[in-house]
Amino acid sequence: MGISQFDERRPWSQRAIVDNSAGVGLTTVALASFGMARIDVLLAVSNDIIDHVVEVHFGTSAGDAVIGSFTLPAGRGTDGTKAMDVLAECSPATLVSLPLDEGEELDVLMQVAVTIGQTITVTSVGGRL
Numbered sequence: 001m002g003i004s005q006f007d008e009r010r011p012w013s014q015r016a017i018v019d020n021s022a023g024v025g026l027t028t029v030a031l032a033s034f035g036m037a038r039i040d041v042l043l044a045v046s047n048d049i050i051d052h053v054v055e056v057h058f059g060t061s062a063g064d065a066v067i068g069s070f071t072l073p074a075g076r077g078t079d080g081t082k083a084m085d086v087l088a089e090c091s092p093a094t095l096v097s098l099p100l101d102e103g104e105e106l107d108v109l110m111q112v113a114v115t116i117g118q119t120i121t122v123t124s125v126g127g128r129l
Contacts (some may be wrong), residue, residue, distance in 0.1 A: 012037055012128045018110060018120045026057060026064070026107040030124035032100035038128040039098040039106065042086040044070075045077025048118040053111040056090050060104050067091060067106075072120065086122065097126065 016029045030039055046052065052072045057064045068090025077083035087095065100106070108122050 010128050011125075013123060013125045015121060015123045016108065018122070019118070020114050020116045022110065023029075023113050024027075024110050026059075026109050027122075028059075028105050028107050029122045030106040030126075031106050032102050034128075035102055036129040037050055037100045037126060038129060039087070039100065039123045039124045040096075042098075042106070042122065043077075043083040043125070044086050044108075044120065044122045045065065045083045046072050046075060046118070046120045047078045048074055048115050048120060050112075050115060052077050052114070052120060054120070054122075055109040055111070056086060056105070057107040057109060059107055064107065067092065071112075083123075084122050099129075 014030045018027050041059055044054065051074050053069055054072050055069045056067045058067050070086060070089035072084055083103045087098065106124060
């Protein structure tokens with residue numbers, strides 16, 4: 001059957017704010033500590049003045065792998081538009097949530113550094129199992 005939303009014991013969310021100091025390195029958006037977690041929604045907003053290509057990485061102790069990438073338009077989610085649903089943009093349509101075992105993480109990587117004074121915020125929402 002798999003995991004359903006009714007298996008969640010409590011809601012869970014984590015947020016990463018990416019600014020110019022992050023450069024083009026990995027920034028952790030979600031880390032499953034103290035047991036399993038599931039990400040139902042991954043939302044991104046930007047107040048930057050340029051579009052950004054963002055890679056989403058799935059990380060384990062053995063390394064990381066690219067899940068997909070997406071283009072986050074300038075001002076998305078801060079200019080009256082809705083936040084971008086990242087999982088919908090960079091994963092198969094059949095993926096409705098992303099389970100994480102303890103110690104696994106979800107990271108984002110900017111292809112180009114964020115403009116000085118601007119930010120990109122990525123929020124994961126789900127539950128602990």
